[in-house]
Amino acid sequence: MTEQSLSHAELMDETYRYQRLIYDVTRRFFLLGRDHLINTLNPGKDARILEVACGTGRNLAMISKRYPDCALYGLDISDEMLRTARDKLGLRATLVKADACKFEAEQMFGTVQFDRIILSYSVSMIPDWQAALETAVRHLSPGGQLHVVDFGDQSGLPLWFRSILLRWLAKFHVAPRVDLTAVLAEIATKQGGKVVCHGRLRGYVQHGVLTKAIKQRL
Secondary structure: OOHHHHHHHHHHHHHHOOHHHOHHHHHOOOOOOHHHHHHOOOOOOOOEEEEEOOOOOHHHHHHHHHOOOOEEEEEEOOHHHHHHHHHHHHHHEEEEEOOOOOOOHHHHHOOOOEEEEEEEOOOOOOOOHHHHHHHHHHOEEEEEEEEEEEEOOOOOOOHHHHHHHHHHHHOOOOOOOOOHHHHHHHHHHHHOOEEEEEEEOOOOEEEEEEEOOOOOOO
16 A cells, blocks of 8 residues: 555544444434445346445445345455454455555456445545546446445535534545536546436435446547
């Protein structure tokens, strides 16, 4: 890992060393839209599904129950979060420590491409989040999909609520990426894919799906 990656890894370990123990219980009330993402994955049988920044493994555990025939993989930069994920998932998923912005799946997982890749409430925590998205798309199989769910711009919510939420999120080094749709669209344009994005709950949640082109542009 680079010096910057190591610094971010240390920050995440420090932030979640104890938070990981109560993370799933407490975050269920405000990390909204995760189950909707899982329900709309629609992977084929024996699909390979990777979660980038898998955290405690909560999403992968849910995916395992809903799509039991799929092969599951996860990576995270935090050793502390991976401790919880490994305890939760056991042999149901292959988990490794890696930087979302620069990883090589073949070296880590023995597979080059994935049919579905998800980033759930993680781009808002990754400093170079655009690089994380580009790296994820590079690892999609032709016709594969990248699903991203995260905080939106809260444009339909009262200003006082937005102000309180942003201050609270900052304590955990979280910053909503209000230009997520534009960045996904730019990445898709480069490789001939398509993007569908929508906000939910008055802008509290944004969910983007990038479908990679089956044939790459020459």
